[in-house]
Amino acid sequence: xxxxxxxxxxxGVARAPGRLRTTGLGSCVGVVLYDHVQKVAGMAHVxxxxxxxAKGEIESVGKYADTAIPHLIQLMQKEGANTRNxxxxxxxxxxxFSFLGNNDTMRIGPRNVEACKQALxxxxxEVVAEDTGGNCGRTxxxxxxxxxxxxxxxxxxxxxx
Amino acid sequence: MAYFAKxxxxxxxxxxxxxxxxxxxxxxxxxxxxxxxxxxxxxQVKVIPFDQVAxxxxxxxxxxxxxxxxxxxxTPGNMFFILDVASAQHLIHYLTSSDKPVEVWxxxxxxxxxxxxNILIGSYLSSLADFTGLNLHPSxxxxxxxxxGAILSYGLIALGRAGDFALTIDTVFLExxxxxxxxxxxxxxxxxxxxxFRSLGVPFDGDY
Numbered sequence: 001x002x003x004x005x006x007x008x009x010x011x012g013v014a015r016a017p018g019r020l021r022t023t024g025l026g027s028c029v030g031v032v033l034y035d036h037v038q039k040v041a042g043m044a045h046v047x048x049x050x051x052x053x054a055k056g057e058i059e060s061v062g063k064y065a066d067t068a069i070p071h072l073i074q075l076m077q078k079e080g081a082n083t084r085n086x087x088x089x090x091x092x093x094x095x096x097f098s099f100l101g102n103n104d105t106m107r108i109g110p111r112n113v114e115a116c117k118q119a120l121x122x123x124x125x126e127v128v129a130e131d132t133g134g135n136c137g138r139t140x141x142x143x144x145x146x147x148x149x150x151x152x153x154x155x156x157x158x159x160x161x
Numbered sequence: 162m163a164y165f166a167k168x169x170x171x172x173x174x175x176x177x178x179x180x181x182x183x184x185x186x187x188x189x190x191x192x193x194x195x196x197x198x199x200x201x202x203x204x205q206v207k208v209i210p211f212d213q214v215a216x217x218x219x220x221x222x223x224x225x226x227x228x229x230x231x232x233x234x235x236t237p238g239n240m241f242f243i244l245d246v247a248s249a250q251h252l253i254h255y256l257t258s259s260d261k262p263v264e265v266w267x268x269x270x271x272x273x274x275x276x277x278x279n280i281l282i283g284s285y286l287s288s289l290a291d292f293t294g295l296n297l298h299p300s301x302x303x304x305x306x307x308x309x310g311a312i313l314s315y316g317l318i319a320l321g322r323a324g325d326f327a328l329t330i331d332t333v334f335l336e337x338x339x340x341x342x343x344x345x346x347x348x349x350x351x352x353x354x355x356x357x358f359r360s361l362g363v364p365f366d367g368d369y
Contacts, residue, residue, distance in 0.1 A: 008310075026314045063321060063325075137308035138308075138311070139221075154307050
């Protein structure tokens with residue numbers, strides 16, 4: 001069985017029975033889109049909320065929530081997926097160091113989650129499950145066969161949503 | 162990446178020297194704290210893709226104990242003091258002179274590690290400030306015990322706005338018996354690098 005690894009700021013698409021995996025999500029958000037009819041899944045590892053934050057040209061569309069999600073949808077459509085059948089699952093967006101309070105850079109986790117949800121609303125895709133926020137790192141793996149997202153943390157073990 | 166391509170051998174030498182001086186002072190401070198000999202490796206200055214930053218501490222999923230603080234002042238950046246879990250246990254063991262390595266993390270252990278990290282990073286930065294004549298001061302430190310990828314990506318956010326590569330100054334230190342092994346990681350904000358070079362009289366024309 002093939003496991004496609006999605007790196008930081010990366011995008012990946014898999015068909016059943018393939019799996020998608022990304023490791024060490026901190027304030028980054030792992031976005032999973034799934035067309036349960038075609039059994040096509042997509043995963044993005046989003047680092048920052050908005051492409052307007054970029055200095056200079058945008059080098060990778062997968063880095064920003066507002067560019068990653070539309071691009072991921074396109075990649076999935078090429079594989080035969082349809083947005084009407086898509087649902088989303090989110091994980092990540094933690095605040096790894098809680099002390100730094102209200103500094104904007106330090107609140108990046110919650111801002112990433114919010115930006116992902118906004119981009120999904122724009123695409124009319126429903127978020128059916130999420131494990132976001134908190135202060136722990138997460139590794140996620142998505143099974144394109146059954147649509148389950150496995151989330152692993154250091155202190156809370158493994159769960160599936 | 163284009164930005165870092167302007168770096169020549171001399172710029173990398175200067176950054177290695179910065180790692181050398183900073184870590185040298187921090188290693189001495191650690192040696193005094195735990196009354197053990199500390200060896201230091203030659204600092205590695207690398208321009209690496211974000212994905213690979215966690216590789217030098219065992220990969221994105223490796224559990225590490227990290228003290229993080231933000232460098233403030235003339236050349237802002239992020240600073241990490243990273244230990245694997247066994248090393249952190251040994252370190253606390255040395256400090257508290259308990260009978261055996263501590264296995265359970267309590268408030269006291271966490272607070273001791275935070276303070277060690279604070280002292281060591283403080284000595285790294287103050288030697289750097291003396292050497293460059295720049296104004297550098299540490300933010301309040303924070304401790305996290307979690308996946309290396311999740312922790313280090315925190316230091317990459319500011320850089321992420323400008324590219325997909327990070328410049329890291331990484332120094333490994335080892336306690337004589339190899340029971341404590343860790344890294345000092347300095348990730349200067351890209352804007353800080355020309356200021357750093359200028360402070361040391363190194364020519365650099367790369368506008369950021």
